Amino acid sequence: xxxxxxxxxxxxxxxxxxxxxxxxxxxxxxxxxxxxxxxxxxxxxxxxxxxxxxxxxxxxxxxxxxxxxxxxxxxxxxxxxxxxxxxxxxxxxxxxxxxxxxxxxxxxxxxxxxxxxxxxxxxxxxxxxxxxxxxxxxxxxxxxxxxxxxxxxxxxxxxxxxxxxxxxxxxxxxxxxxxxxxxxxxxxxxxxxxxxxxxxxxxxxxxxxxxxxxxxxxxxxxxxxxxxxxxxxxxxxxxxxxxxxxxxxxxxxxxxxxxxxxxxxxxxxxxxxxxxxxxxxxxxxxxxxxxxxxxxxxxxxxxxxxxxxxxxxxxxxxxxxxxxxxxxxxxxxxxxxxxxxxxxxxxxxxxxxxxxxxxxxxxxxxxxxxxxxxxxxxxxxxxxxxxxxxxxxxxxxxxxxxxxxxxxxxxxxxxxxxxxxxxxxxxxxxxx
Numbered sequence: 448x449x450x451x452x453x454x455x456x457x458x459x460x461x462x463x464x465x466x467x468x469x470x471x472x473x474x475x476x477x478x479x480x481x482x483x484x485x486x487x488x489x490x491x492x493x494x495x496x497x498x499x500x501x502x503x504x505x506x507x508x509x510x511x512x513x514x515x516x517x518x519x520x521x522x523x524x525x526x527x528x529x530x531x532x533x534x535x536x537x538x539x540x541x542x543x544x545x546x547x548x549x550x551x552x553x554x555x556x557x558x559x560x561x562x563x564x565x566x567x568x569x570x571x572x573x574x575x576x577x578x579x580x581x582x583x584x585x586x587x588x589x590x591x592x593x594x595x596x597x598x599x600x601x602x603x604x605x606x607x608x609x610x611x612x613x614x615x616x617x618x619x620x621x622x623x624x625x626x627x628x629x630x631x632x633x634x635x636x637x638x639x640x641x642x643x644x645x646x647x648x649x650x651x652x653x654x655x656x657x658x659x660x661x662x663x664x665x666x667x668x669x670x671x672x673x674x675x676x677x678x679x680x681x682x683x684x685x686x687x688x689x690x691x692x693x694x695x696x697x698x699x700x701x702x703x704x705x706x707x708x709x710x711x712x713x714x715x716x717x718x719x720x721x722x723x724x725x726x727x728x729x730x731x732x733x734x735x736x737x738x739x740x741x742x743x744x745x746x747x748x749x750x751x752x753x754x755x756x757x758x759x760x761x762x763x764x765x766x767x768x769x770x771x772x773x774x775x776x777x778x779x780x781x782x783x784x785x786x787x788x789x790x791x792x793x794x795x796x797x798x799x800x801x802x803x804x805x806x807x808x809x810x811x812x813x814x815x816x817x818x819x820x821x822x823x824x825x826x827x828x829x830x831x832x833x834x835x836x837x838x839x840x841x842x843x844x845x846x847x848x849x850x851x852x853x854x855x856x857x858x859x860x861x862x863x864x865x866x867x868x869x870x871x872x873x874x875x876x877x878x879x
Contacts (some may be wrong), residue, residue, distance in 0.1 A: 474510040476536030479503055480520070481545045487522040489546075491515040491532065510538050520546040552611035556583040559592065561618040566596040578618065594618040598625070625659035625682030631666070633690040638668035639757040644767060646754060650690070666690045667757040667764060669737045699737055701758040704729040705744065707768040712746035713836055719808045720781040720838050724768075731763075744768040745836035780833040781808045784817060786843040791821035806838065819843035 480489050482499040489496045489504050492515050496506045499520075508515070514535040520528040525548040536542045559568050561578035568575050568582075571591050575582050578594065585608045595601040599620035606614050631640050633650040640647045640654075643663050647654055650666065659682040666674040671692040678686050705714050707724040714721040716732050717740055724730045724744070732742075735758045744752040744766070752768035784793045786803040793800045793807070796816050800807045803819065812835040819827040819841075827843040 474538045476508050476510060476538055477541040478506045478508060478515075478532065478536065479541050479543050480506065480518070481543060482520055482548065484522050484525060484548045487520050487525075487546075487548060490519045490521070492517055493519070505541075508535055510535065518544060518546065520548060522548055525550050553586070554584045555587055555608040555610055556581055556585060556613045557590070557592070557606055557608060557616060558582075558613055559594070559616045559618070561594050561596070561620060563596065563599075563620065566594040566599070566618060566620060569593040569595070581613075592616055594620060596620055598623055626656045627659055627680040627682055628685045629654045629657050629662070629664070629678055629680060629688060630685055631664065631688045631690070633666055633668070633674070633692055635668065635671075635692065638666040638671070638674070638690065638692060639755070641665040641667070644765075653685075664688055666692065667759060667762075668692055669739070669757055669759050670694055671759055673759065673762055695760045695762065699760070700734045701737060701760055702763040703732040703735055703740070703742060703756055703758060703766060704763055705732065705742060705766045705768065706730070707744050707746065707752070707770060709746065709749075709770065712744045712749075712768065712770065713838070715743040715745065715808070717741055718743065720783075720806055742766050744770065746770055747834075747836065749773060751836070778835055779809050779811055780835055781806055781838040782810055782815065782817065782831055782833060782841060783807075783838050784819065784841045784843070786819050786821070786827070786845055788821070788824075788845065791819045791824070791827075791843065791845060794818040794820070803843070817841045819845065821845055823848055 480499065481503050482489075483502070485499050485501065487499045489499065489506065491506065497504050515532050518528075518530055518532050528546040528548055530544075530546070532544065533542050557570075558581045559578050561568075564579065565577045568578055568580050569592070570582055572593075587608050587610045589605055589607050591603070592606055593601060593603050599622050602618045602620055604616060604618075606616055608614055629642070630653045631650055636650045638650045640650060640652050641664070642654065642657075644665075657680045659680050661677055661679050664676050664678055672695050674690045674692055676688060676690070678688055680686055703716070705724060706729045707714075710724045710726045712724050714724060714730055714732070716735065721732050722730055737758055737760050740756045740758055742754055742756050749770035750773040752770055754766060754768075756764050756766060758764055782795060783806045784800075784803055789803045791803045793803055793805055794817070795807055795810065797818070810833050812833050814830055814832055817829050817831055824845040824847055827845055829841055829843075831839040831841050833839045
């Protein structure tokens with residue numbers, strides 16, 4: 448084959464493999480990007496297309512090319528805009544796309560609450576208002592925050608502010624304990640003083656470091672009616688209480704109500720066993736002589752509770768014993784002895800203790816011998832185990848002793864003796 452023919456065929460094949468070139472402007476449309484910020488960079492599918500000017504940017508698109516799918520608009524100091532492009536424009540057509548850029552937030556805020564409310568809030572030492580409060584337009588960073596309110600301890604914290612965010616702070620203020628004093632006098636003096644049910648001493652009496660609030664004051668004195676009042680204590684101020692006691696009609700006894708927590712405790716009045724506190728209500732000691740007494744409440748596994756009590760005529764004094772866990776200091780107990788019939792003599796470890804019925808207090812813990820004796824009856828004896836702070840019982844049933852007749856063998860000797868004495872008297876009479 449001629450050389451020129453071969454070259455010509457090769458050129459035809461080469462030309463056939465080259466795609467036709469579209470003339471400039473052929474099949475061309477446009478995207479018009481509207482933006483509220485000039486100078487913003489526009490990207491299609493990550494490829495830079497130009498910057499906005501005069502509020503927009505025209506981006507030419509060839510209809511024969513691969514269509515673009517996404518748009519991103521960026522500008523320093525603004526949040527980037529991202530979105531999907533609408534379908535590509537047809538030849539000679541313009542499609543509008545709107546991208547609005549929002550400025551990047553450069554400040555933050557702090558929202559402050561306090562309990563109780565209305566506390567004064569200071570930011571870096573500068574007063575900003577009272578809680579609840581929102582402090583706005585703060586440059587990101589760490590701030591010092593303080594809360595103050597009269598009558599409460601101030602509180603302090605630090606808080607970090609981030610751009611575009613609100614930090615929340617809650618203050619819980621602690622009340623400042625405030626104190627005053629109370630001076631108590633009475634006529635007559637020497638009355639027992641109780642504040643809020645707690646014994647404090649005898650009049651005249653000054654109570655210091657008393658919390659600033661209302662307190663109940665009670666005065667007890669033998670032979671006088673109980674006196675009660677309420678005193679309002681103010682911080683830094685001394686309150687004066689002057690009680691004029693009223694004498695009660697002459698009577699020789701009063702009563703004491705005793706309650707314990709927990710219940711079931713033994714009650715002693717002047718170290719004499721009285722009974723146990725009930726599970727509900729109070730144990731009442733009746734017919735207590737007017738004057739000063741000591742009440743002791745004891746329960747196994749708990750420390751003894753001891754308190755002085757003033758008993759007035761025809762009045763009831765009150766004892767509330769809150770027992771504390773621990774080892775009881777009581778080393779003695781009691782023995783309650785009864786007999787049938789009653790009126791028998793009682794001997795504890797051969798020592799006389801009284802006539803039945805009787806309760807013998809102050810008995811050392813341990814085993815003791817009890818003997819009950821009554822004329823005409825046989826002695827009765829037993830042993831009891833006495834526990835510390837408790838009462839053991841002994842109940843004697845006495846048996847009568849049969850009465851014995853005079854012995855018959857003794858009668859002749861009695862007659863002979865009588866006759867001898869009579870003869871002696873006659874002889875003496877004759878001698879005279």
